Amino acid sequence: MIERLSHASWQALAAVVYMAATATALGFIWYYEAVQKIGATKAAVVGNLTPVFAAIIAVTLLGEQLKQLTFTTILGGSLVLAGVVLTTQK
Structure with missing residues (x-):
């Protein structure tokens, strides 16, 4: 695994960081905000x-x-x- 990462291009590493920061982190933040505003049941349905x-x-x-x-x-x-x-x- 570490060997593969050492051969990855900077674009691939940037894509991983972008996915972690935006798609994952923001997605969870917005999901938990939705849970607070509309409740867990409705947020799960929309999920x-x-x-x-x-x-x-x-x-x-x-x-x-x-x-x-x-x-x-x-x-x-x-x-x-x-x-x-x-x-x-x-």
Whole structure:
């Protein structure tokens, strides 16, 4: 492991630091702020949207091929969205 890190480019190391500082740290900070504001139950329900948005971002921003979004992936994302809508309605 250490040997691999010594051969990593500065761009790769910067990407790791960026992921740790932004995606991980900020994500947890914002999640716990959401828990304080809307409660743990609603925050957990909204947390189910993470894989849905990951797939959308992968296709739109990262250039993943649209054909990798299979019918079951789209169906699963739709069910998650429907579940979030149903559980957050009053």
